[in-house]
Amino acid sequence: MELLGVLAVVLVVSVDRTALGISHPKPSCRYPPSQWCRSLEIAIECKVQKQCMELNAIKPNETVPPVSITLYYETLCPDCRIFISEQLFPTWLMLKDIMSVTLVPYGNAQEVQSPTSSFICQHGEPECKGNMIQACILHLTTNSLAFQIIYCMESSADVLSAAQPCLHLYAPSVSWSSVNSCVSGDLGFRLMHGNAVMTRALNPPHTHVPWVTFNGEYTEENEEKAMSSLFHLVCELYQASCCCNPPLSFEFFNSSQTSCLILFLFRE
Numbered sequence: 001m002e003l004l005g006v007l008a009v010v011l012v013v014s015v016d017r018t019a020l021g022i023s024h025p026k027p028s029c030r031y032p033p034s035q036w037c038r039s040l041e042i043a044i045e046c047k048v049q050k051q052c053m054e055l056n057a058i059k060p061n062e063t064v065p066p067v068s069i070t071l072y073y074e075t076l077c078p079d080c081r082i083f084i085s086e087q088l089f090p091t092w093l094m095l096k097d098i099m100s101v102t103l104v105p106y107g108n109a110q111e112v113q114s115p116t117s118s119f120i121c122q123h124g125e126p127e128c129k130g131n132m133i134q135a136c137i138l139h140l141t142t143n144s145l146a147f148q149i150i151y152c153m154e155s156s157a158d159v160l161s162a163a164q165p166c167l168h169l170y171a172p173s174v175s176w177s178s179v180n181s182c183v184s185g186d187l188g189f190r191l192m193h194g195n196a197v198m199t200r201a202l203n204p205p206h207t208h209v210p211w212v213t214f215n216g217e218y219t220e221e222n223e224e225k226a227m228s229s230l231f232h233l234v235c236e237l238y239q240a241s242c243c244c245n246p247p248l249s250f251e252f253f254n255s256s257q258t259s260c261l262i263l264f265l266f267r268e
Contacts, residue, residue: 051094060097061240067099069234072199072211074107075130076123080210081154087230089151094231098238101147103138105131106195107209118189119196126160129183133163135191136182137171145171 029036029046036042037052071088073080092101108122109131121127134153138146148170149163156162164176182188199206204218214222214237225233 064098064238064240066097067234067237068102068215069099070102070104070213070216072104072107072202072206072213073209074109074122074127075105075134075154075159076121076127077107077209080107081159083210083212083227084151085155087226089147091230091234092147095234096144098240099234101143103134103147103150104195104198105134105138106192106199107131107211109192109196111193111196119192130159130163131195132183132188132192133160133179135195136179136188137163137167137174139187139191140174140178140182141171 029042031042031046036046036048043052069088071080071084073084088101092099109128110120111118112120119128119131121131130153134146134150137149141149149166152166152169153159153162156166163179167174167176167179182191202211202213202218206218211218212223212226214226214233222233222237225236
């Protein structure tokens with residue numbers, strides 16, 4: 001995995017839970033995410049020295065299938081937003097070579113026969129709209145782009161208001177009108193029905209959100225581990241030896257050793 005190819009390492013920096021619903025995380029430096037690990041000076045300014053070093057510890061085995069993670073969630077659920085922002089997206093940025101992510105926005109919604117709406121959502125009509133917007137974005141873009149857009153939305157103060165600017169930021173070639181057409185047309189309802197079918201098919205049935213399965217299976221043990229350190233759980237589940245070396249830390253080395261290591265990692 002090339003350091004310069006990893007997008008937005010800053011997202012590994014923890015997102016304050018109280019910030020969710022208050023303000024979108026502000027850039028920590030003047031450089032774009034793709035440049036943060038380009039040099040030691042940039043990494044220091046952006047406060048991602050440790051994360052840039054950790055990226056070099058990931059060594060995927062191409063003969064071993066990735067860990068498959070499926071997240072069943074709803075767009076306005078506070079715990080879902082925290083999990084996406086603090087665990088799932090940062091871990092995916094660092095371990096995307098050994099994990100795959102499937103997002104199913106539906107959660108505790110219900111399908112109903114109503115003249116005004118086909119779904120009832122736990123957090124009201126705005127959440128139903130948010131679920132459908134994200135379902136349409138997943139359909140209209142690649143999985144990688146959609147995940148970045150959804151992270152952008154979920155880490156914003158207002159999930160729905162962030163949808164259009166987040167789409168323009170990560171997928172400028174996809175028009176907002178195409179998303180609107182999907183949401184207001186039959187396609188959006190078909191996509192949401194598909195998510196409803198997937199959610200109802202869970203075994204055991206989901207009892208809360210976020211609900212996370214690993215390689216198609218749910219266990220309470222894995223859920224507890226995922227909520228505290230998804231990074232370590234993915235490395236534990238990956239069926240290959242030496243796939244994730246222990247993350248490096250500046251505190252582990254003395255100053256002279258650290259300097260040598262930094263020069264190696266940030267070499268052109």
